[in-house]
Amino acid sequence: MTNRVQVRITIAKLIELAYSKDKGLTTKIVLSKGNFKLKVSPNSHATLSSSTGILTFRGDSALTALGAKIKNVSISFTAGEDNNFNYIAMFSFSGAASISLSGSLNMEKLITSCSGLLCQAARLLQRRNKQNKAREMELQRIMGY
Amino acid sequence: MKNIVLVLGVFLLNSCAAISENVALYPIYKSYISSLDGKKYEQSFGILSNRNQNDLLKSSSIKQFSNHYPVLSSLNTVLLKEIEHFENINSKNGCLTVNGLDSSKEPTSINLEFIKENNKWKLDYTQIMYHGSNKDFPIIATCPARL
Numbered sequence: 053m054t055n056r057v058q059v060r061i062t063i064a065k066l067i068e069l070a071y072s073k074d075k076g077l078t079t080k081i082v083l084s085k086g087n088f089k090l091k092v093s094p095n096s097h098a099t100l101s102s103s104t105g106i107l108t109f110r111g112d113s114a115l116t117a118l119g120a121k122i123k124n125v126s127i128s129f130t131a132g133e134d135n136n137f138n139y140i141a142m143f144s145f146s147g148a149a150s151i152s153l154s155g156s157l158n159m160e161k162l163i164t165s166c167s168g169l170l171c172q173a174a175r176l177l178q179r180r181n182k183q184n185k186a187r188e189m190e191l192q193r194i195m196g197y
Numbered sequence: 198m199k200n201i202v203l204v205l206g207v208f209l210l211n212s213c214a215a216i217s218e219n220v221a222l223y224p225i226y227k228s229y230i231s232s233l234d235g236k237k238y239e240q241s242f243g244i245l246s247n248r249n250q251n252d253l254l255k256s257s258s259i260k261q262f263s264n265h266y267p268v269l270s271s272l273n274t275v276l277l278k279e280i281e282h283f284e285n286i287n288s289k290n291g292c293l294t295v296n297g298l299d300s301s302k303e304p305t306s307i308n309l310e311f312i313k314e315n316n317k318w319k320l321d322y323t324q325i326m327y328h329g330s331n332k333d334f335p336i337i338a339t340c341p342a343r344l
Contacts, residue, residue, distance in 0.1 A: 055275075056301055056327040120267035124344040138329075144344035148249050148320075149268035152342065153327040 058117055059153045060195040061188055063127060063141055065114035066090055067162060070100045073109040080104050082159045085131055092125035121146045135160035155196065162194050222284045222293040222311055225318055233273035238262035241270070246312050246319035268323065275299060275307060275325055285338035289313055290321075292340040304328040308341040 067090070071078040081088050081102045088102035098111030115122050127141040137159050144150040225244060232240035242250060242259050253265050263270035276297035284293040291311045299305040306326040311318040324341030328334060 056299055056303060056305070059327065126344060142342065142344055145268050147266045147269060148245075148252075149266070149323045149325070150341060150344060151268065151325045151327070154329040154333060155327075156329070 056153065057192060057195075059141065059143065059151055060155065061191045062114055062118055062143075063090075063139065063153075064157070064162060064191040064195055065117075066092070066098060066111055066125075066127075067100075067159075069098070069109055069111060069114050070107055071163065074107050077105055077107045079163060081107065082129070082137075082163065083135070087128065087130050089129070090125070090127040092122065094123050096122075098125075118143065120149075129159075132156060134158070157195055221286060222291050222309070222318060223282050223295075225311065225320070226282075226293055226295065226309060229320060230273045233270060238270070244320050245269075246321040247314055248321065268325070269320075272307060272323065272325075276305060277302075280334075283335070283338040290340075291318060292338045294335050294337070294339045296334045299327065304331045304334055306335055306339075308335070308339050310340050 067078070067082065070081075070090070078100060081100055081104050084102055084104045086102050086104070088100065088104075090098065090100050092098045092111040092115065096110055096112040096115070098109050100107045100109075111125070115125070122143060123146050124144040125142070127139055129137040129139045132138050135158055136156050138154070138156045140152065140154045142150060142152045229241060229244045232238070232244070239259055242253070242262060245253075249266075249269075253259070253262065257265050276295065277300055279295060279297040282293060282295045284291060289312065291313075293309045293311070295307045295309075297305060305328060308324040308326065309320060310322045312321045313319075322341050322343060324343075326333075326335075
């Protein structure tokens with residue numbers, strides 16, 4: 053069952069994956085005070101883009117938790133106040149369904165949590181070890197739970 | 198006077214037709230949800246459009262309904278409390294929006310698009326919308342957005 057919390061965590065995981073791929077460029081894009089987009093294509097190629105630059109990475113490992121085959125993902129982030137970003141996310145599944153979610157998150161908090169010990173969890177996503185559960189709890193907290 | 202009565206009669210007949218059409222989709226939605234509650238997937242399958250039925254059958258069977266359609270097969274668990282619903286019907290398709298609260302008691306909507314096949318309404322596409330606040334609830338029937 054895909055629910056609101058899982059979708060929120062997936063968004064955070066995608067940002068973490070981008071961060072683990074290229075820390076410098078991801079930080080520039082998400083903290084550039086402008087708007088940015090995160091997209092995933094049917095072959096799991098993900099792009100994080102803004103006027104500052106574009107980063108491509110594989111998004112599969114972040115999407116597995118949703119438990120359904122993803123066709124496309126499109127997330128638009130709009131800069132708010134104090135490093136808060138409002139986002140509108142749309143996940144399109146193969147199987148005649150899509151899920152959309154709107155909300156806000158503090159990008160600085162997410163990146164800061166990722167720059168220290170917690171960022172290791174992003175790299176461990178693909179290995180599916182016990183730390184994943186703890187990281188999910190941390191992401192839930194950051195995403196507003 | 199006769200003309201006024203006639204015009205009034207035609208108006209009332211039209212109104213009744215509109216009301217009758219406007220309640221067509223919600224009972225189908227409820228029937229679909231009820232079939233999922235009882236895991237009667239053959240019944241759920243029968244409510245889907247030909248496109249979706251064929252998509253399942255070309256690679257699987259009705260027994261695999263929930264695996265093939267993880268989102269469609271869990272629609273019955275999305276809204277813990279229903280608040281209101283709206284529907285809008287055209288000649289070829291109809292859209293139903295059901296607003297309510299999810300398991301986190303947060304505002305959530307399900308938008309469903311039905312298409313007419315063999316004179317029956319069939320479920321073609323669904324969108325679950327997890328809203329940020331109550332003010333994001335749709336106030337009219339909204340067709341599901343497709344990427």
